[in-house]
Amino acid sequence: MENATTASACTEGQLQRLSALLDTVLPASEDGTLPSAREIDFLAYLREQAPDFQAELIGILDRFDDNFPDLTLSRRVDLVRDFSGSDAAAFRRLLFRVYDSYYQNDRVCAAIGARPGPPFPNGHSIPAGDLSSLEAVTARGKGYRR
């Protein structure tokens, strides 16, 4: 998370709270195939795709105490839930940004079976599908009124 505008704007404590917050809203999967959001370069995402959110993020981080990173996941979840209850709109904006960065990540995409990157120009192939049962549909005859 170094070498980022937000990183330079954040205190060390804020950066640690950010890391813990990311790990709280999207921890690693139990089977280890999906990383925690703290492993995604969220600050690079913010810098490149959501610079307008940086100031609000710092404000959100300051809602949590310095000991937030030291708490158990269960306790952190409780505190984040409290935050979401007190400012649902801000929490939704935070989650949108976290999810957006997370589901653009190549490792995440590979793990969930989605091709990383934009759909265009490669697109996708899908099978034509079996239309043979339409014979039975047509056999039932005209179904419209005039």
Next chain:
Amino acid sequence: MNASPSNEPVDVLIIGAGASGAAIAWSLTETRMRILCLEQGDWMVSSQYPTTRKNWEAQQFGAFHVDPNVRGLEADYPVNNTDSPIDVLNFNAVGGSTIGYAAHFPRLHPSDFRVRTLDGVADDWPVTYDDLEPYFVQNDRIMGVSGLAGDPMYPPKQPPLPPLPIGRVGEVVAGGFDRLGWHWWPSDAAILSQPYEGRDKCLNLNPCMSGCSQGAKGSTDITYWPQAIRAGVKLRTRCRVREVTVNEDGMADGVIYYDADGRECVQKAEVVIMACNGVGTPRILLNSKSPQFPDGLANRSGLVGKNLMFHPVALATGVFEERLDTHKGPNGCCILSKEFYETDPDRGFVRGYNMQVTRGAGGPLATAIRGLASGDIPWGPGHHEKFRQRFDHTVQVLAVCEDLPEECNRVTLDPELADSNGIPAPKITYRLSENSKKMLAHGLERGKEVMRAAGAKEILETPLLRPSGWHLLGTARMGTDPDRSVVNAWGRSHDVKNLFIVDGSVFVTAGGVNPTSTIQALALYIGDRIKANLANLFDD
């Protein structure tokens, strides 16, 4: 007011460059009249559509959101939906809402034009399916429609292109319909299944509703407009019309609009054609007050803005064990069922609905965000497990219900809310009728039934989808009686003989299918009637 040399009078002025405005502009080119279209939006650039960008999904929640109140772009005007359970959706650009539609392209059925005769409700249209049939064919050819001939729920028709692939998801849901003995058919879609007239075929990108980077989806900026412009039609973008003006004889003589720099301008015209959709058109007419028309232009019937119809949508989402790759393929076009389209009195309501099978929530971000909003996919430790169950494993069947006209459902001018030019915003006043409520409930249950029959392990219910107000209909209805309609059988205002309306406002009833195909066929039909009556266009 500015009347610059560029604003020389024209013969025909079209307001709005969307589905209907483009079609009638093209239709009228053969008259060699001076035709100008004013469009409040701009040209879209396909290379800048979301699917060309890494953050393609996020843009669907921002600049390419289906709701103009969320987008809030310069081209958009706000809509007050607070008195409606359904939000108005649209897109404002050259191409209009065809930029953001799913391109699901069914026609209205023959019975939709005769609801009074067949079912004793609402009114018959002054035109029939057969009147429009040649225009459906013409429009299918220009838009580039893919589909399969032989659907027994329609009179014979032959889409110009073979059907789009229905994929594994189509097979699975079709199996459900088959087990129940219900009708199903591949959707007609204004999406190319093969290269066609200089456009390449669909790449199955999925989010058709944020613009098609491939150009496979038939939006009018790439279908009608290039042809119309080559034939001499002028299209002026970023021009927002405030009002239609009238002369002392009560004839429309032009418009006042704001150009891209916010300057108030005048454009004179011999004929004015409204093509602004079922909310935009009544908004402008109601804002066009004059001593001759103190209640708004063409509104002596008092019906401008009234009889607003949507297509209320109930949604059953099936969750399947099998991975169905639902983030691949056109999101809104797979298969459909007309099993419950025609009236059956035993169901407790009149008319019916189309069952439209779509490809679920979309990509990963959309799956996560929509799952969060519905409470289905949590954040935190439980996220991944639920996400895996949902992503690429859900299918949706929409009951797209026919709404019947009621004067209490209406578009008016908001007394406070206005767009960036100070033009009053539309206010929507709408309630669901008892008939629509019963139809929605029936459609939801049948949707669940087909999902169970298809093997869904879990089914999620949405009894009424709020963001579903794409189809804006009925607010300047056509008819033969000037006291009970706004325009005649060929779109001409009863009150103002040189004012025409060609968008969904003129629908007498809504049918139960996506209306773009019928809107455009009607626009072409009206265009032909104008051409046939040019010598006495303004006569009684």
